[in-house]
Amino acid sequence: MEQAKNAFYAQSGGVTAVINASACGVIETARRHPDRIGHVYAGANGIIGALTEDLIDTSRESDAAIAALRHTPSGAFGSCRYKLRSVDENRAEYERLIDVFRAHDIAYFFYNGGGDSADTCHKISQISQSMGYPVQAIHIPKTVDNDLPITDNCPGFGSVAKYIAVSTREASFDVRSMARTSTKVFVIEVMGRHAGWIAAAGGLAADENNDIPVVILFPEIDFDRPRFLARVKENVESHGYCSVVVSEGAHWPDGKFLAEQDTRDAFGHAQLGGAAPVVANMVKEAFGYKFHWAVADYLQRAARHVASKTDVEQAYAVGKAAVEFALAGANAVMPTIVRTSQEPYAWEIGKAALAEVANVEKFMPAEYISEDGFGITEACRQYLLPLIEGEDYPPYHNGMPQYVELKNILVEKKLKDSFEL
Numbered sequence: 001m002e003q004a005k006n007a008f009y010a011q012s013g014g015v016t017a018v019i020n021a022s023a024c025g026v027i028e029t030a031r032r033h034p035d036r037i038g039h040v041y042a043g044a045n046g047i048i049g050a051l052t053e054d055l056i057d058t059s060r061e062s063d064a065a066i067a068a069l070r071h072t073p074s075g076a077f078g079s080c081r082y083k084l085r086s087v088d089e090n091r092a093e094y095e096r097l098i099d100v101f102r103a104h105d106i107a108y109f110f111y112n113g114g115g116d117s118a119d120t121c122h123k124i125s126q127i128s129q130s131m132g133y134p135v136q137a138i139h140i141p142k143t144v145d146n147d148l149p150i151t152d153n154c155p156g157f158g159s160v161a162k163y164i165a166v167s168t169r170e171a172s173f174d175v176r177s178m179a180r181t182s183t184k185v186f187v188i189e190v191m192g193r194h195a196g197w198i199a200a201a202g203g204l205a206a207d208e209n210n211d212i213p214v215v216i217l218f219p220e221i222d223f224d225r226p227r228f229l230a231r232v233k234e235n236v237e238s239h240g241y242c243s244v245v246v247s248e249g250a251h252w253p254d255g256k257f258l259a260e261q262d263t264r265d266a267f268g269h270a271q272l273g274g275a276a277p278v279v280a281n282m283v284k285e286a287f288g289y290k291f292h293w294a295v296a297d298y299l300q301r302a303a304r305h306v307a308s309k310t311d312v313e314q315a316y317a318v319g320k321a322a323v324e325f326a327l328a329g330a331n332a333v334m335p336t337i338v339r340t341s342q343e344p345y346a347w348e349i350g351k352a353a354l355a356e357v358a359n360v361e362k363f364m365p366a367e368y369i370s371e372d373g374f375g376i377t378e379a380c381r382q383y384l385l386p387l388i389e390g391e392d393y394p395p396y397h398n399g400m401p402q403y404v405e406l407k408n409i410l411v412e413k414k415l416k417d418s419f420e421l
Contacts (some may be wrong), residue, residue, distance in 0.1 A: 042055070097124060148357060205243070244279060
């Protein structure tokens, strides 16, 4: 009988409250097929671990430790923001990856990330064929931005949406109680460079039982300062206060971000510095209202204690499906989430070709943004609500959540040459 091949799993980009649930799905499913998959090696700090041959042997972790990944936030094996250039620009990187995979008998490549990761996964599936060492490359969707195409939603988003919806409501209650003599405007900045899905979640703070004046600034809508200030003033005069949810990607009509610093990150994206203080100071200058602002930043994506149960289940399911797809012979694909029913909410796993996923961003559709550009529609509300549904609390001890820290034992290197990043 043919010897079982090994698998490589890596986490990429910004981590989430549930990316480890996907890792759990991959490893637990692989362990149920020892005749097909030998070891699951994880990249130490993402794809960098493959380039430097720093491979973590997940078989050295107990079943209980792997199971605990399901309720542990962040990236258990380390992630990275490292974009592989095109094959023409740097073929040596791809050759190095294949050399490492060949040396460690790796035939399955599972890459857990967003759009850039889908592109990398697709490139590896292609180059491995041309180099005579075919690797089945499966992309596992993950992004709090919720901007991957084809899939109904992205694992990681539901929990961030829940955090922002809850935080906006709670902060609004606070401001309302102080507005007569103190703060009248609260601004919270959320992630979302080009797509306003997370900002939209702030709109869930208000409903038929909670008359909260929320103004949302989406990346999909050009920022109009006079209209924005007029809306804030109207809310303060009618409600006594106003809450503002601003996406980090909010921009002027010329495309320049409100918070742009004129620097770039590793992927060539504009480095953003803080839209919240920019917006808050506009309000202060215009009306003199006392204000407070906050940047949700890492808090929104690390908040496993308030994770959405739907999100946790879907994150695990795409990890599990990735292994099942690979064992069925699939290559260059991504598990997707397919919404099969709205009421009652139901979903299933689908499949998308990476050629249709890589480098494609999904933005907020026009029908999800209110006509005035400052809120969400009922259609958007119905889309979002199932994604934040349910609680999946981690175990607690002495009042604190208990998260697992893996041993992350590296396997012995087999290649003589090192690799310089």
